[in-house]
Each structure stands twice: as structure tokens, then as C-alpha cells.
Amino acid sequence: AQSVAQPEDQVNVAEGNPLTVKCTYSVSGNPYLFWYVQYPNRGLQFLLKYITGDNLVKGSYGFEAEFNKSQTSFHLKKPSALVSDSALYFCAVRGSGNQFYFGTGTSLTVIP
Amino acid sequence: SQTIHQWPATLVQPVGSPLSLECTVEGTSNPNLYWYRQAAGRGLQLLFYSVGIGQISSEVPQNLSASRPQDRQFILSSKKLLLSDSGFYLCAWTETGSEAFFGQGTRLTVV
Numbered sequence: 001a002q003s004v005a006q007p008e009d010q011v012n013v014a015e016g017n018p019l020t021v022k023c024t025y026s027v028s029g030n031p032y033l034f035w036y037v038q039y040p041n042r043g044l045q046f047l048l049k050y051i052t053g054d055n056l057v058k059g060s061y062g063f064e065a066e067f068n069k070s071q072t073s074f075h076l077k078k079p080s081a082l083v084s085d086s087a088l089y090f091c092a093v094r095g096s097g098n099q100f101y102f103g104t105g106t107s108l109t110v111i112p
Numbered sequence: 113s114q115t116i117h118q119w120p121a122t123l124v125q126p127v128g129s130p131l132s133l134e135c136t137v138e139g140t141s142n143p144n145l146y147w148y149r150q151a152a153g154r155g156l157q158l159l160f161y162s163v164g165i166g167q168i169s170s171e172v173p174q175n176l177s178a179s180r181p182q183d184r185q186f187i188l189s190s191k192k193l194l195l196s197d198s199g200f201y202l203c204a205w206t207e208t209g210s211e212a213f214f215g216q217g218t219r220l221t222v223v
Contacts, residue, residue, distance in 0.1 A: 034211055043118075043202055043214035044156075051209075090156065092212075098144045098163065099171070100204070100212050104155040 002027045002095045004074075006103035013081045014111050021076040021106045023091030032094040033074045035065055037087045038105075044090060050074060061085070081110045114139035118203045118215030125222055131176075131190040133218050135203030138184065143205040145186040146212065147178055150200040162186060198222045 004025045013019045025031050032051055036044040048059025055067045065076045076089060091103040118135045125131060137143050147159040158171045160178035168178050175194055179187045186203060203215040 036214075041200075041217070041219065043216045044204075044212075046211045046213065049211050088154075097161075097169070098206065098208060099158055099161055099169075100146065100206075101158065102148075102156040 002031075002093045002099075002101055004033070004091045004093045004101065004103040006089075006091055006106045008106050009104070010107045010109070012109045012111060015083055016080050019078050019081040019085070019108065019110070021089050021091075021108060023074045023076065023103060025072050025074060025091075025093055027093055029096070031067075031074075033065075033067065034092040034094070034100070035059065035063070035074075035076050036090045036092060036102075038090065039087050047076070083110045083112050086110045114205075114213065116203065116205055116213055116215045118218060120218060121216065122219045123221070125193050125220065127195055127222055128192050131188070131193050131197070131220070133188040133201055133203075133220075135186045135188075135215055136184055137205045140184070140205070140207060142183060143207060145180060146204040146206075147176075147186065147188045148202040148204065150202060150217075156202065160188070193222045195222050 034049045035047040038044045047063050048057050050057050050067045058064045063078050067074050086109050089106045092100050094100050115138045144163050146161045148156045150156050162168050162180045176190050198221050201218045204212040206212045
């Protein structure tokens with residue numbers, strides 16, 4: 001079975017500091033991993049994905065994620081956080097039948 | 113370009129009443145379609161997914177059903193709503209191998 005885990009319910013970071021939102025995965029076969037962001041009462045917006053290739057994936061709004069096979073992790077990162085980055089972030093994995101399974105979400109608060 | 117429409121945005125329904133939420137996708141053919149429910153603003157639960165017309169897979173048995181009468185139309189239904197059906201319902205689509213794209217969601221409150 002495919003699954004992802006987000007160990008932190010809440011992450012707080014000061015504006016201008018680097019941010020990391022953690023995700024670990026459990027898959028059989030090659031992992032197809034994704035990050036999404038959700039603002040209040042809105043649908044999810046796609047940020048980036050890892051299918052194959054470079055372990056460092058760059059996405060929208062200055063976000064990037066690092067795929068680490070040995071640690072089965074896919075952490076989301078940004079070098080310098082903005083107040084507008086405050087939102088709910090979801091890690092996801094695509095199953096063999098094209099289902100998408102999401103983590104429980106991490107609420108990011110960027111403090112001015 | 114592809115777009116996804118989901119309506120209504122908000123809905124308040126009494127317990128025991130029926131439900132019909134509709135989702136349509138434009139600009140693509142034979143998409144994979146999904147219904148998710150998000151409770152308490154956090155985790156997403158996959159309810160149904162469909163890889164083609166009339167093909168519905170249910171992830172979690174419950175008081176809801178889904179149908180796909182046309183290639184780009186996905187409907188979530190209930191004959192009798194329960195209080196526990198309240199939540200934020202999200203429709204999504206993908207093409208095989210791509211990321212999922214989400215609609216804006218429907219906030220359902222069962223009273």
C-alpha cells in the first residue's frame with residue numbers, strides 16, 4: 001500500500017528564514033510524490049512533483065523539495081519564507097491505480 | 113487549457129435530505145476523476161475515483177455514492193444525509209501520469 005506521513009501538525013518560522021515541511025513515504029515500487037498548498041476554504045494547488053530524475057525538484061512560488069530514497073523522505077523547502085506562504089501543506093503519493101493519497105497536512109505559519 | 117468546475121460552493125442541508133454535488137472538467141478527454149472529503153480542515157479522505165464512464169471505485173464504504181454519466185462529469189450523491197456527512201468536498205482530475213488538479217470545493221453543512 002502507498003502512504004505518506006507528515007509528522008508535524010504545525011510549523012512556525014520567522015519571515016525571511018528558511019522553511020522545511022517534512023514528509024516521509026511508504027511505497028512499493030517507484031514513488032510518485034507531490035506537494036500541494038491549500039488556503040482557507042479553497043481547493044488544493046499543485047506546487048511540485050517528483051517522478052524520476054534529479055533528487056532536488058523545483059516548483060511554484062520558490063518552493064523546492066528534496067527526494068531522499070535512503071530516508072524515504074520528500075521534504076518541502078524554501079530558502080526565505082514569506083508571510084503569504086502561511087497555509088496548509090499536503091504531501092501526496094500516487095498509487096498504482098492512479099489514486100492519490102494525502103498526508104494529514106502541516107499548517108505553516110510565517111511570523112512577520 | 114483545462115479547467116474544473118465544482119458546484120455549489122456552499123450548501124446547508126437537513127438531516128435525511130438527498131445530496132447531489134456536481135463536478136465537470138473542460139479541455140481534456142478521458143480524465144481520471146476523484147471525490148475527496150476534508151473534515152475539520154485537515155486530512156483528505158479519498159471517497160471515490162473513476163477511470164472512465166460508468167467505472168467507479170469506492171475507497172471507503174459509507175452513506176455516499178458516485179456516478180460518472182459522461183466522460184467529464186462526476187457526481188457525488190446521497191439518498192439521506194447524516195450529520196457526519198458534513199465537510200468540505202473536493203473534486204479532482206488527472207490525466208494518467210500527471211498531477212491532480214482540484215476544484216474549489218463545496219462546503220456541506222448538514223443540520
